[in-house]
Amino acid sequence: MAIGKTHSVVLSVTPYRESSILAVLFSREHGRFSGIAKGIRRGDRRRVPVERGYIIEHIVYLKQHGDLHQITDCSIHDYFPLLRGDLEKTAIRDLLFDIVLSAVPAGDSHPDVYDFIVEFLTGLSNVGQGLRGHLTYLSKILFAFSGHLGFGLDFSQCSSCGYRTDGSGPVWLNIEQGMVRCERCSSGFGASADRLVSAGAAIWFSSSGSGDAPVLSGKEAVAALRLAYDYSRYHLEIRKNLESYAFVEHLAGM
Numbered sequence: 001m002a003i004g005k006t007h008s009v010v011l012s013v014t015p016y017r018e019s020s021i022l023a024v025l026f027s028r029e030h031g032r033f034s035g036i037a038k039g040i041r042r043g044d045r046r047r048v049p050v051e052r053g054y055i056i057e058h059i060v061y062l063k064q065h066g067d068l069h070q071i072t073d074c075s076i077h078d079y080f081p082l083l084r085g086d087l088e089k090t091a092i093r094d095l096l097f098d099i100v101l102s103a104v105p106a107g108d109s110h111p112d113v114y115d116f117i118v119e120f121l122t123g124l125s126n127v128g129q130g131l132r133g134h135l136t137y138l139s140k141i142l143f144a145f146s147g148h149l150g151f152g153l154d155f156s157q158c159s160s161c162g163y164r165t166d167g168s169g170p171v172w173l174n175i176e177q178g179m180v181r182c183e184r185c186s187s188g189f190g191a192s193a194d195r196l197v198s199a200g201a202a203i204w205f206s207s208s209g210s211g212d213a214p215v216l217s218g219k220e221a222v223a224a225l226r227l228a229y230d231y232s233r234y235h236l237e238i239r240k241n242l243e244s245y246a247f248v249e250h251l252a253g254m
């Protein structure tokens, strides 16, 4: 039984037996894992608030067999106060978390994915421009997350003729082939209007870092998110339609 102190992102929390909780956590060292924290159920005076979206510091007793580990000595490292109580931002957080839960199996160590999730929570805390801005931010995050799992996409140039995306026109995405083409090369590419990435979105997806997002129209933002979601589901082999996506769609009036 190994013991270690670590920081983890809380991906989900459910009650477990009388007074415990079962948490799915993600840490730099251990990747995704599940743990039981005893005697810290909500309403308990001794409770430590382990809530979805927090980063907690804790000790983990890793069991060699079975995959339910024991978590003790929890304290909050960061609870992202700007996300709490923000319905749209928590909906967006929940969608990314559900994709992580669906796509990353337990036991693999993914330090880059841990850093990615922490950056996502920080970025989401600060992103502005209302719901449109949040959707624009999320669509880039979904493409980037697929990239971390080996399904990166290059929006900066046409995969056929090499034409550089310069913002003067839209590009077309073929989800199944994982390729982007310019307008000229789009015929016979399985390109339909709903696979069109607006010029502004293509520049945003090909820019590095998470600087200021472009101001997309509501329609462009919604279309970009739908493409990013369909692309993630296809390549990360997420079979079911996620309820958290349906909720974001509902908020966006899609």
Ligand SMILES: [Zn+2]
Pocket: 158, 159, 160, 161, 162, 163, 181, 182, 183, 184, 185
């Ligand atoms: Zn081309």
